[in-house]
Amino acid sequence: MNDIPDIPDVEELARLLPEPVAPELPRRAHDLHRERLMRLIDQDGRDHRAHQDSQDRRDRQDSQGRRGRRGSAAPAAVRWPVLRRPAVLLPAAGVAVAGALTAALALGPPPVRSGTAEAGTPAGPPAAEVVLDRASTVALATDTDPVGEDSFVYVRSMVREADLTSGKPVLGPLHQREVWRSQRPGRVTVPGHIRENGEMSRMNAEFGDTGGTPVGVNRPTYRWLAELPREPAALLRRLRELTPVEDGQEQDQAVFEQIGYLVGEQVMPPETAAALYRAAARIPGVRSAADASDATGRHGVGIVRDDTRSGERSEWVFGKDSSFLGSRTYLSRDTALGPAGTLLSADAVQERGVVAEAGDRPS
Template sequence: MTATTGTDDGRGGRDGADDRAELARLLPPATGFALPPGRHEHHRERLMHQIDHDTAAASARDRARKSAQDRRPDRAPARPRLLRPSFLAPAITFALAGVLVAGYSAQGGPDLPVRADSGAAASERAGNAQPVALVLNRISDAAAKSGEGPVGDDQFVYVRSQVQGGDLTSGKLVTGPLAEREIWYAQKPGPQKRLGYIREGGETLPINAELGDTDGTREGISRPTYRWLAALPTDPRRLLDHLTALTPESERQEHAQAVFEQIGYLIRETVLPPETAAALYRAAALIPGVTEAPDAVDALGRHGVGIAREDRGSSTRSEWVFDPEGLAFLGSRTFLTADTAIGAKGALFDAQAVLKRSVVDEGGARPQG
């Protein structure tokens, strides 16, 4: 009889190890399992959403421990810093309690029905949502094949749109009617005291240099000329880092939300070099909290594919809307996501619908056709 050591499980060898090793040698190697295309991004998105959820919960606990002064119910929620250039001051109403809201002229046009975006509706749409990175990559590819440029230094970028905004001068958010706006952005490099023109309510006004720029406003984040945009990094990560550094921070708004809205301004009221446009959308996919909104609506009620981000601190949500066929940019809107001291859930802060984007040789002149 052969002596054995250890525990024999009746299958030979120590705990069957020899048999298992022999079987492993005889059997063919296991076939590797590859996730279908896009599933890695899907699971990554789920993980990022969970991280966002946990972060928000921790922030809520921190806010609950603040003093009674900080938790007064009569305090209005913070409105995100306006990321449209400050030279639009003639068309902006400054709100109470440090809150800034675009106050567009109430000149004609039908009222846009304010649509409350309930949690249940958002959950239903999320069930049909694709990973946001895949959607933004498709939008990026479409943007790389389009464009109205290039734009010369002596030309103007022309944008015609329907706009709708809220006014807080009464202490409550009051959404005005739609109004048409035309704007001409000068492209001359270097400091400029005359940045363009804006026409709203039948009146054309000059756009002067930003407050404090006595020698004129240079091209940059608040005056994005075609030349400046073309010089931006086209690597998405480098571009996002660059824009994050250029976007001012505010205690009243998540910095990621400020960057998201800054990119929203660039894609809404400029003519973008195709490479820059493509990079901007891929950079937006890297911002934490950015999601798809499959049925977003612009200021004219046009439905399309949406890209959204919610700022929990200010109880606001901003959405970009794209044509479901060609993925061209249609417009955007920002609204309240909760009942607050200034307004009810769903109340509209602002909305835009871009109707025409072109390049002209003279400020104040409309493009032909």
Template sequence: MTATTGTDDGRGGRDGEDDRAELARLLPPATGFALPPGRHEHHRERLMNQIDHDTAAASASAKDRAPARPRLLRPSFLAPAITFALAGVLVAGYSAQGGPDLPVRADSGASASERAGNAQPVALVLNRISDAAAKSHAGPVRYDQFVYVRSQVQDGDLTGGTLVTGPLAEREIWYAQKPGPQKKLGQIRQDGETFPINAELGDTDGTREGVNRPTYRWLAALPTDPQRLLDHLTALTPESDTQEHAQAVFDQIGHLIRETVLPPETAAALYKAAALIPGVTEAPGAVDAVGRKGVGIARVDARYSWRSEWVFDPETLAYLGSRTFLTADTEIGGKGALLSADAVVKRDVVDEAGVRPQD
């Protein structure tokens, strides 16, 4: 049985939905350090697959080899980031991106004049990036097509309680563009495995277009006035005790530019909106997951000692990738320890999931 047919699974639940809902209900409230958006879904899906496997195995003993349910996958576009504490509960035994709480750090102490001094140069840089994005020929993307992105990704491993940087891995995503609530959103291929992307947990009727499922059509409908766009994204980004809200909004924009095809006007507005976020600065010497150097844009979450950087091609100003790393010594790792990184290798539009575009 699949998680989208709506049939009874023999335990009074619909295709295991009750199992996952009960698991979510029993977990403690999320506290501590928040992961960057979109960086936890691979490990979480491996966990969900293991839960399905174990449940099926238990059922087999009781019901004479009942068949296992297929794998489940959540969208890669998950704006509300899973916290480190929650990830530690969920991914025990896996190479995870989560872990124990990071110590709360005091604010950076930068004065208002210092913050204002940083605003002008980064605004000029982001305006240049915005102008370049506005001249791109990306899209449009038809409803029956898929956005394809191939990346090199690297994640921190906290299986042993200490942050260890994992190896680079190739990740491919095919993201469906169909309008309206959808239960099948595409697929991901990583670490030699291919997973379907099912609707987000709790979306029994399918996941709608939105910040957690940013289709080309949804992105094209966003406000193109930078302040209105920033206000809109700020309202869509949940408040959290585990992350500065301004940092969450910055990461939300980073999540929108990472694995989508952006309409040129929307892309231009997103970069100008990012320039309005307090604390956003230039990042000289920024590099992506494969070491490509470029124009860097960054923000530091001073409370939790981590820094998010975006990297752009120094000539074309096209997005190259991102990095997130610790900015101070913590219980799980030293200053500079990598939490996650990516490098976009290919971005295109294809007619079928699982099919690579022609180079």
């Protein structure tokens, strides 16, 4: 018989291994990963309950069929709950969970729950909540310096807009637009300045605001944005309270477009940007599109919502790195304005920054 060498015990092997090192994550990233984990657990709970309800209906039908054939009901089979993923205990620091989730994101997106694909069929676009969750993560990792009250937020974009004065949209040429938004607190009669087609003009106070336009949803400053709720549900409730709704427009559409305006033409704290994307994922009717393009033709994944009243579709475009590229609005069905697909407006964000004076550009 061959001699079998001694095998060291588990404790001895463990002493030979290096000490595990927990990855360091910012607090805000840990909070985001924790919320994502909670959403996954909640989704599994809903899927399990739906599966149980479906199985109960089938059992009742089978039981009724057996009674009809034999005159008596057979005893129901005992079913044990199915756990799709092992239970996870959240450690006090949350480092292990955050690290595992970060690794999972690096390996690829989670499966899309909104539909199924046949074998050999190309997969559809990621679900809207997945796209917006990625955008939230990218926004959270983007550091921005606080904006002083004496400075201006600068945004340069390429835009196309339709003139509706004739009753039919007449699309103008693609051109550059530069915007300087005042960060002054209180009411201001000049909220900012715009340079378009080589001409510099000032933004006027809102119609009827003879004393100037106050800070708020129609004049969002960095400080005002920083004070918005960070919890998505609370933020969405707040935006529904503040966002004006045009005649013939759905409230959810108005809020969706308001979020698009905020993330497209503002500079804000990373936590606020992340919360806005997560709040948008909670708006009914928001979905993803496989291919979308901004005003300059840059392609990416789209996040869209249709206003069933007006027949208009608002679309945000995100690049491969999940950064916000731009947006556009077009008709989703035939209306008095024109046929489906008619472009009403489009923009492509080129540069953002903070400057000391209106007219200055970031160095």
